[in-house]
Amino acid sequence: MMAVYSSLLLAVLILGAPYWLLRMATSGRYRAGLSGRLGAIPQALRTAIAGHNVVWVHAVSVGEVLAATRLVSELKASLGDSWVVVVSTTTATGHALAQRRLAPSTVFYLPLDFAFTVRRYLRVLRPKMVVLMESELWPRLIQECAAAGVAVVIANARISDRSLPRYLRLRNFWRSFLSKISLYLAQSPESAERFALIGAPRERVRMLGNLKYDVHDSGANAMTTQIGSLLRRTSLIVAGSTLSNEEEMLLEAWPAIHEAAPDAAILIAPRHPDRFDEVLNMIQKTGYPFLRCSKLSATEPITGGTILLLDTIGDLASMYSIATASFVGGSLVPKGGHNPLEPAQFGVPVVMGPSYENFREVVERMLDADGIQIIKDPSQLGPALIHLTTNRATSTAMGERGRKVFEAQSGATGRTVQALLTLLTESTATKQ
Numbered sequence: 001m002m003a004v005y006s007s008l009l010l011a012v013l014i015l016g017a018p019y020w021l022l023r024m025a026t027s028g029r030y031r032a033g034l035s036g037r038l039g040a041i042p043q044a045l046r047t048a049i050a051g052h053n054v055v056w057v058h059a060v061s062v063g064e065v066l067a068a069t070r071l072v073s074e075l076k077a078s079l080g081d082s083w084v085v086v087v088s089t090t091t092a093t094g095h096a097l098a099q100r101r102l103a104p105s106t107v108f109y110l111p112l113d114f115a116f117t118v119r120r121y122l123r124v125l126r127p128k129m130v131v132l133m134e135s136e137l138w139p140r141l142i143q144e145c146a147a148a149g150v151a152v153v154i155a156n157a158r159i160s161d162r163s164l165p166r167y168l169r170l171r172n173f174w175r176s177f178l179s180k181i182s183l184y185l186a187q188s189p190e191s192a193e194r195f196a197l198i199g200a201p202r203e204r205v206r207m208l209g210n211l212k213y214d215v216h217d218s219g220a221n222a223m224t225t226q227i228g229s230l231l232r233r234t235s236l237i238v239a240g241s242t243l244s245n246e247e248e249m250l251l252e253a254w255p256a257i258h259e260a261a262p263d264a265a266i267l268i269a270p271r272h273p274d275r276f277d278e279v280l281n282m283i284q285k286t287g288y289p290f291l292r293c294s295k296l297s298a299t300e301p302i303t304g305g306t307i308l309l310l311d312t313i314g315d316l317a318s319m320y321s322i323a324t325a326s327f328v329g330g331s332l333v334p335k336g337g338h339n340p341l342e343p344a345q346f347g348v349p350v351v352m353g354p355s356y357e358n359f360r361e362v363v364e365r366m367l368d369a370d371g372i373q374i375i376k377d378p379s380q381l382g383p384a385l386i387h388l389t390t391n392r393a394t395s396t397a398m399g400e401r402g403r404k405v406f407e408a409q410s411g412a413t414g415r416t417v418q419a420l421l422t423l424l425t426e427s428t429a430t431k432q
Contacts, residue, residue: 001173001176002140005140006114006115006140009112009113009114010114033095033108036108036109037109037110037112038111038112038117039111039112039120039121041108041120041121041124044104045086045105045124047105049084049086049106052082052083052084053079053082053083053128054083054084054085054086054126054128055075055079055083055084055086055127055128055130055131055420055424056085056086056087056125056131057071057072057086057087057088057131057133057155058087058088058131058132058136059088059089059133060089060090060091060094060110060136061089061091061093061094062091062094062097063212063338063339064094064133064136064156065087065094065097065101066101066212066215066317067134067156067212067214068087068133068155068211069098069101069102069215070211070215070413071155071211071413071416071417072102074413074414074417075417075420078417078421084106085106086106086127087106087107087108088107088108088109088110088111089107089108089109089110093313100313100314113139113140113141115140118140118144119144122144127150128150128427128428129150129151129153129420129423129427130150130152130153131152131153131154132154132155133154133155133156134154134156134157134187135154135157135158135160135163136154137154137174137177142177142180146180151183151423151424152181152182153182153185153419154181154183154185154195155185155211156185156187156210156211156212156412156416157184157187157191157192157195158186158187158188158191158194159191159195160358161357162336164197164198167194168198171197171198171199174198175198175199178195178198178199178200178201179199179200179201182427183204183419183423184200184204184206185206185208185416186205186206186207187208187209187210187211187212187361187412188209188210188361189207191207191361192206192207206419208412208415208416208419209411209415210361210362210409210412211412211413212341212362213341213362213409213412214411214412215317215339217317217318217320217342218318219318219321219346220318221315221319223296223315223318224315224318224321226296227267227293227296227308228322230298230299230300230301230302231301231302232302233301234263234264234265234301234302234306235261235264236264236322236323236324237257237264237265237267237324237325237326237385238267238269238316238319238320238322238325238327238343239266239267239269239327239329240269240316240326240327240328240329240342240343241269241270241328241329241339242268242269242270242271242279242327242329242330243272243329243330243333243335244275245332245333246329246330246333247268247279248282249332249378250381251282251283251286253381253385254266254286254307254382256382256386257382257385257386257389258305260389260390261304261386261389262304262305264304264305264324265303265305265306265307266306266307267293267308267309267310268308268309268310269309269310269316269319270310271338273311273313276309276311279309280309283307283309286307288306288307289305289307290307290308290309291306291308291309292308292311293308293309293310293311293315320342320343320345320346321346321348323343323346324389324392324395325349325351325385325388325389325395326349326350326351327381327385328340328342328343328351330358331352331354331356332354332377332378333353333355334355335358336355336356336357336359337353337356337358337363338358338359339362340352340356340362340363340402341362341406343402344371344399344403344405344406345403345406346399346403347396347402347403348402349371349372349395349396349399349402350366350371350373350399351373351381351388352372352373352375353375353376353377353378353381354374354375354376354377356374365405365409366401366402369401369402369404370401371399371401371403371404371405372398373388
């Protein structure tokens with residue numbers, strides 16, 4: 001079975017080589033970390049782990065890195081100075097954010113899931129435990145960890161609506177790998193049941209809650225402070241994690257929003273950095289005043305009607321703290337949505353489209369509390385943001401209800417850390 005998987009993975013890489021070579025030639029996003037993905041361990045990482053016990057955490061991209069940041073911090077504090085927690089990522093944006101939030105020398109790219117690359121990292125890192133965030137199930141990594149006696153944990157475990165049918169169809173394939181995982185720490189009862197359905201041993205599946213309820217951002221950020229000081233009497237709508245076509249929808253709705261709320265500005269934060277210039281071109285064509293946040297040097301107040309492009313990494317979460325209303329992207333296109341808790345933690349009312357499968361449990365809790373507004377199509381985007389921007393009492397009340405949902409569900413990080421520490425102790429005792 002492992003041979004079939006490796007052959008298929010190799011075939012995908014070979015057949016897709018022209019595409020990947022083209023992308024690497026035209027975008028730094030695809031060249032980033034290539035040597036590390038092929039098995040070259042960065043010297044800074046070798047130095048960081050020297051003389052320490054290691055826990056390896058894998059967080060694929062921005063959302064998983066945000067959820068893992070506090071987990072890593074609390075785990076390091078509990079383990080002490082003789083341990084180091086290293087973090088691998090898959091995407092360039094996730095890597096950049098992890099380097100900002102964690103010790104840069106401990107952050108690296110996940111190696112390709114081949115025996116020679118995975119074994120090399122395991123030989124150098126010699127981790128006592130590997131923690132995979134959410135749904136990062138890599139068969140070769142799981143197989144090699146089992147062969148090396150390394151405990152594997154799926155933390156904040158979830159299986160999306162879209163992924164479940166695929167896992168069920170390949171249940172016989174996955175069962176052999178899932179049996180090698182020591183612990184599944186699910187973010188909801190539904191996720192726990194789904195892992196059991198696809199073959200995870202039920203006795204190893206526990207429901208500890210969603211780590212993303214514990215992602216607190218202080219709002220004290222240099223970029224946020226600068227923009228907040230320029231707003232003065234201008235309210236700000238923050239449209240975060242937007243994907244292709246959503247920026248067009250926002251810009252089409254902007255004239256009506258500006259007419260109804262002339263003292264409002266809007267900040268658009270595309271999800272992917274390689275689209276910053278594309279979105280800037282769209283903004284420039286509107287004829288409205290605009291600011292590019294990475295080149296912000298203005299000292300004049302930001303006036304109503306201004307469109308800001310947030311073209312930096314890691315600033316969005318804190319930017320929500322100065323918003324009057326928010327739109328969370330990936331939801332007006334069929335991509336499953338992004339995390340509405342980022343604005344909710346600041347008491348900012350949230351608008352999302354109908355595609356929120358990736359955060360369905362979170363959204364449903366907020367809907368039950370009337371702490372979020374779900375719109376059915378782009379035609380409702382402008383009216384929804386107008387209503388929240390011009391009706392402050394309604395907006396404030398909705399935001400407060402969303403914030404209470406966020407606060408009521410916290411505590412998963414502490415429970416997860418305790419579970420990891422217990423497993424580490426048990427694994428050490430068994431080997432002795």
